[in-house]
Amino acid sequence: MSGTDLNFPIIADPDRSVCELYDMIHPGEGDTSTVRSVFIIDPNDKVRLTLTYPKSVGRNFDEILRVIDALQLIDRAPVSTPVDWRPGDRVIVSPMMSTEDAKAKFGQVEEVKPYLRWTAQP
Numbered sequence: 001m002s003g004t005d006l007n008f009p010i011i012a013d014p015d016r017s018v019c020e021l022y023d024m025i026h027p028g029e030g031d032t033s034t035v036r037s038v039f040i041i042d043p044n045d046k047v048r049l050t051l052t053y054p055k056s057v058g059r060n061f062d063e064i065l066r067v068i069d070a071l072q073l074i075d076r077a078p079v080s081t082p083v084d085w086r087p088g089d090r091v092i093v094s095p096m097m098s099t100e101d102a103k104a105k106f107g108q109v110e111e112v113k114p115y116l117r118w119t120a121q122p
Helices: 017-021 061-076 099-106
Strands: 037-041 047-052 091-093 109-113 116-119
Touching: 037 061, 047 061, 091 099, 099 109, 099 116
Parallel strands: none
Antiparallel strands: 037 047, 091 116, 109 116
């Protein structure tokens, strides 16, 4: 063990029933490979993200945590996160919201195009 406490669920699947049910074994890697799939499931049991890594590539926990932060943010506010977004970075205002409504909700809004407006993270 690495001495790290885990604060997220990990499923033990000794008979491979879960990995077979969700097609989690990477194609062509054999049926004895370590399962390399990551599922992010929200409190409403909705699958929000799936990732499958080849068995020769380690998972990127920084990216998994970044995605969880982004999902929690977009659940709270009508925004999207851009490429390489990190908590605290500016975000994109939803195109479903008018610029006037965005300014009322977020304050400062930078309009690049009518469909591309930036604001500070709410």
